[in-house]
Amino acid sequence: MQFNVRGQAVYAYTGGQTFDASKPCVVFLHGALNDHSVWTLLARWFAHHGHSVLALDQPGHCRSAGPLLPNVEALADWTWAALDALGVQQASLVGHSMGSLIALAAAGQAPQRATALVMVGTAYPMVVSDALLQAARDTPAQGMAMVNNLAISSTATKPGFPGPGSWLHGGGLQLMARVQASNTAANVFEHDFKVCGAYAGGMEAAAAVTCPAHLVLGDVDQMTPPKATKALAAALRARVHRVPGGHSQMQEQPEATLAAIRAALGA
Known part of the structure; x- marks a missing residue:
């Protein structure tokens, strides 16, 4: 679905259903050098089980126009x-990494x-190494391989895992390369990881949160x-859900991640 925000075109994946602002809304927020596509399975499940869904491309990422925004607060x-812009007053917020x-x-x-907060593959502070930032700036292809x-x-994940025709490592690289190429005016890779590392307002935000909070964390x-x-979990009084696997939970452990987020949202 395309719509306008502050004069700029924005894309949101709605899970294969027509967006209906009268239904309980779930907003999915992608991580650094990603786009809406990382949420496909989860977005489709919620869209077909009584929710309206917005898996957004952030500004300057793939199908959403406009300049990259400077920080997490923006x-x-x-x-x-x-x-x-869509007439939604309240929503559950589900975000991965950045x-x-x-x-x-x-x-x-x-x-x-905010009716619920679900933080997937998160940390605070979200430390980004100087080596990764240098790679993002100077040798992006090598940096993407590192990420x-x-x-x-x-x-050792083989083509065909977690389903026929999929390959986690190849798919991850292709997604990052596509997002990077989608913006010819800026280095999305360097920008996004700088934004993660620079965010210093997490504990103040946590103190203001009043909705139920959940962390969905990869064991390794x-x-x-x-x-x-x-410290973040304590500040939010969050329930912690553990998923076997690494940082790319939605791709590596799609069913377990969906189950954790369903539990978080009572769905």
Whole structure:
């Protein structure tokens, strides 16, 4: 679905159903150098089980136009602007990695509008190494390979896993390359990872959150290890769900991740 936010075209995947603002809304927020497609399975399930769904492409990513926004707070504010454009007053916010920080900031900015907060593959602070930022700037292809190896827990995942015709490592690289190529005006890779590392408002946002909060964490996540969520989970009084696998949970463990998010949202 295409619509306009602040004069710019925005794309949201609606799970194969016509968007209906009168239904309970679930907003899915993708991570760094990703787009809406990482949420396909989850978006379709919720769209076909009584919810309206928006899996957004963030500004400057793939099908959403406009400049890249400078920080997590601006992306959170933009998320509420997108909901305003569609007449949505309240929503559950589900974010992965960078998207989890955006969801947290959004829930803190407008606690009366967030009905649930689900942070998938998250950490706070979300530390990004200087080596990765340098690779993102100078040798993006090598940096993407680095991210891919860290994000997927198994180095031996074969074509056909988790389903026929799929290949996690190849698919991950292709997605990142496609997102990077979608914006000819900026380096999306470097921008997104800088945004993650620079976010310093997590505890203040957590203190303002009033809705139920959940963390969905990969047992062997190397990018956002579960131990890095202890203080955040306590501040949010969050329920923690554990999923076997690494950072790319939705691709590596799609059924387990869906089950965890269903439990979080009571669906």
